[in-house]
Amino acid sequence: MKDLFDVAGEPTTAGSALLRAAAPALRDAPVVTRLRRAGALIIGKTNMSEFAFSGLGLNPHYGTPANAVDPTRIPGGSSAGAGVSVAEGTSEISIGTDTGGSVRIPAAFNGVTGFKPTARRVPTDGAFPLSYTLDSIGPLARTVQQCADADAIMAGDEPKPVQEFPLAGLRLGIPQGELLGDMDETVARVYAAALKKLEQAGARLIDVVVDDLRASMQRAAAAASISSVEAASIHAPWLTTCADQYDPRVLQRILAGTQITAPAFIATLRERHTLLAVMDARLTPVDALILPTVPTVAPPLKPLLGDDALFGATNLLTLRNPSFGNLFDLTGISLPVRTETLPVGLMLVGRSGSDASLLAMAAGIEKEDFFL
Template identity: 60%
Template sequence: MGTTRDRLESILARLTDRAEEERVFLKLYEDAARAAADAADARRKAGVSLGPLDGSIVSIKDLFDVAGEATTAGSIVLRDAPPAASDAEVVRRLRQAGAVIIGKTNMVEFAFSGLGLNPHYGTPGNAVDPERIPGGSSSGAGVSVAEGTSEISIGSDTGGSVRIPASFNGIVGFKPTARRVPTQGVFPLSYSLDSIGPLARTAQDCANADAVMAGEVPQALAPYSLTGLKVGVPRGRLFTETETLVAEAFEASLNLLSKAGANVIDVDIDALLAEMEKVTSPASIASIEAAEIHADWLDAKAELFDPRVRGRIALSASLPAPVYIRMMRRRDALIAAMDERLKAIDTLALPATAVTAPPTVPLLVDDQLYRQTNLLVMRNTMVGNLFDLTAISLPIPGQPRPVGLMLMGRNGYDRKLLEIAASVEKAFAA
């Protein structure tokens, strides 16, 4: 394993070698990271530990405040913004836990897409196939963990922005229940839907980072018996247009769970999904709230935006307030109805994304294909945000391209979901 400093230097050397074409990281903190690594090594040598994150090499998405610098959120709109007065709360907690923060990772401008494209800083190539998209909006986060330039990366998830890059790059991505992890000092996409979550190699690493960020004490995940585990499969509208590779990998994972003793049953949530689609038909919640967040510069700095991002936000800028308020009240009722539906099972299971990572180039030149692909890629993951659930994407082993199995749990049942995920992960590895 070596020292933390040795692992850090190995990563920094890799990044130096490719500095001319770097697209995964937007900023590196070499000096601060070396100091943190040396401190972690000194503690380890003295037999002292701050916990499981002590000495872990962690990257953070470009929307987290770091004291003394502008938070740009993957944009050039904010490059001249005032510097942050202090670290984001989650960054502060990670530092206190001994994390070695190596740098900020690339992202979709203002986190407004699930594909991962960024015209300002370049698009990171998928870690498995650089000709394919990384997934977004936490694009650099997913690639960094998968390629080994971070051990853990912290992203945000508003419609799937942690789970999509995890699925596309073959790693684990965890979305906690919204508001469990503080968003203070995190540039928002949607006040109602944003969650802060980790990407890592294992469910346990995600659980450790999540606990630290939520202000809890990290603990080993207890084994959750798969025998008798009630796994609900929401067949119907979430399974249309699914790539054959994804469908076959998903069915193989269900068969494995069944053989391990799980009780796999169909759960019909289509009526709830249809009603949520109707409720949000005037505009997406994220676009409405983003229109308020960006109101001061949406027109004044229009030429600095990615046109695909600005266009979607601008469409919602004139939506009447009563429409938005009614939308949110109806959403609350649907959240309660979904929670009632999920009481009969332990977890929902479905493909994290309906397709594997598509090639990048066609999406760069075809706006209609971009929009269609973005909607399809986010379709399954956004259920977790709209209905205020907790969710995780696990890589299904043995596939020619990465495929994510998504498990979703009830609001507030984050620990249970992580324990189930760790047991599924173990079954996958057997």
Template identity: 60%
Template sequence: MQSVRDRLEIILSRLANRAADEKVYVKLYAQAALAAADAADARQRAGVCLGPLDGVVVSIKDLFDVAGEPTRAGSAMLAGAQPAAQDAAIVRRLRQAGAVILGKTNMTEFAFTAIGDNLHYGTPGNAADASLIPGGSSSGAGVAVGEGSSQISIGSDTGGSVRIPASLNGVVGFKPTARRVPLDGAFPLSATLDSIGPLARSVADCAVADAIMAGEEPVPLQPIPLAGLRIGVPRGRLFDDTQADVAAAFEACTSQMERAGARVADLSIDDLIGGMRAATMRASIASMEGAEVHADWLATGASVPVDPHVSGPLSRALTVPASAYIRTIRRRAELVAAMTERLQAVDALALPTVPMVAPSIAAMAGDEALRDRTEGLLLRNTQVANQFDLCAISLPMPGTKLPAGLMLVARHGHDRRLLGIAAAVEALLSG
């Protein structure tokens, strides 16, 4: 059986060979990771195990604090920031569980935007084809798992930032209910919408990482039989402009679920989505709360360049009066309650994670209008889970040339049940 050290040395050697052009990782902890690997191997020889993450190679997004270094959050502006006094809560919990933390993965600046590009640290090429976008904001996290340089990556998800790269890179990505996993030591974007979730090759790996980050005892995940489960398909505006091969793969997935005994039926949520669009017409919750996080440099001007796709929306949101923000948050609470009520009728919603496969990096860089339209499509389906305070998971769908994701969405707090349903769907689709 391969030792943890052997597995890690193979990864480090692969990364060393491309060091001159490294864009997936922005920081490697080679010595600390080797020490953690040796410790895991020693425990194994002694018959001691810290649990299911012991000796697992994990990477973390560049917005989690690691003691003694600045947290850059994908920005050149923070390269000289005060070093973190201690590890982020989730980093501490992962280390205590025996995870081998390999490094920090690249991300979009300040976790804003969904394309996955970064002006300062480069754009990681998609794991399926390096000429394609990785998706963001947890861009490096999706590629790292997709290419096998980490077994589990930890990202953050404010409007889809775990699930978008999971979908485009062909891996599993889980967005837990907000505040299930502590945000201490994670660079903020939106206090209302931020959540921390894992990307991995399997639902089971995501479930283990989620439990440990949430401070729970990780217990083996039991798939929930699909027979008799009620699956709602929210046809309508979330299905507009879906690429033909993505739509066909989705229909094939739901047909398989029906054959397995699930009751699949349409469930319209267009009225609630329309209500949320009206409530956030002036500015999104993420941009208004992000503008508060970054208010100081937005007011005085940045000391170093900031991606205009980030500074632009934040600057505009800074001008929105507090009364408009408060009304948006109040209206959101009403819509969250209405969605909770609507979803009582089903065990989960099913829809494409994003309505497309990854476009090329060159196309996004060369056409501003296309980039804006793509950004809107990438975020459209995933952001529903954040806006309406739900939990959601993206699974790879079979049957497409490039990776595409199937998203399952469940009510607030139904995380473990959703993971159980997802495990059953995963087994069905890979069977």
């Protein structure tokens, strides 16, 4: 379990020094209770970006989990240890949270599968929040079926075999534009090869335009991001008295949320509500979008430690593709692609509420031999 979930008898630190002396939780979070009832053995907690507020996985308080494929590189965040644990085989399934890609990014960088359900399908009670609006809880595992089983249990459903969606006739949307920009050589090569293989298997590739809606969402949240504003509210009791206990990089993003007025934030949420409906209609002609989870392989850790500008730019680029799904209340899954060097994540993104069909598509694609 990511260390922002309450597990009875264990402290919940959320990767922070501020909660280092937190009292042990009195009861399990609902998702933990449901997993235990289904027979899951909870073996430990995984480290994370402080308060889940970074896509890179660095933690100056408790140490940064080493990438499972190359320990000189970052694990991805914020569910950093969750991705490493599954990739190394410490656990069969790890549970993380995803507010802007925090399940799918470590899945991509460590070569495992990570599923982000539609927000609100899985109860977030008993999990230290980052954003009430954007938080979702999802599993990381070796296979789509394992992710589907854990997801069903956490959502209060019965797990069942995923019926693979046939590739022949599958309509895959290609989001031409910014989401396909800035790919490194490895990711670009793998993405092109994956699309070619899927097309040869009978999938239809259809160009989809989403940059205009992304730009509208960015304008709506220009004063401060939704996650920053809601994090500022959550952390308000500590910001004036305990600021020196935060990772400065995390504190900076939280403080940005204090600069927006209540009327402006409400206007942002209302505009988002309108844009969700427009995006849903835009995605109707396709079964799912397909794009790289992250446009690069896992970056080296050392240069990021002392360079705030590089950290900020890398964090934004790493979060760019997966956070698109959170902002528009979509569901998504990152599938690992085999390479000769570092793993690459291939992400499917589906309409809000299409979780079951997205998992079925992912199971069909998983069978192709370029996937681990």
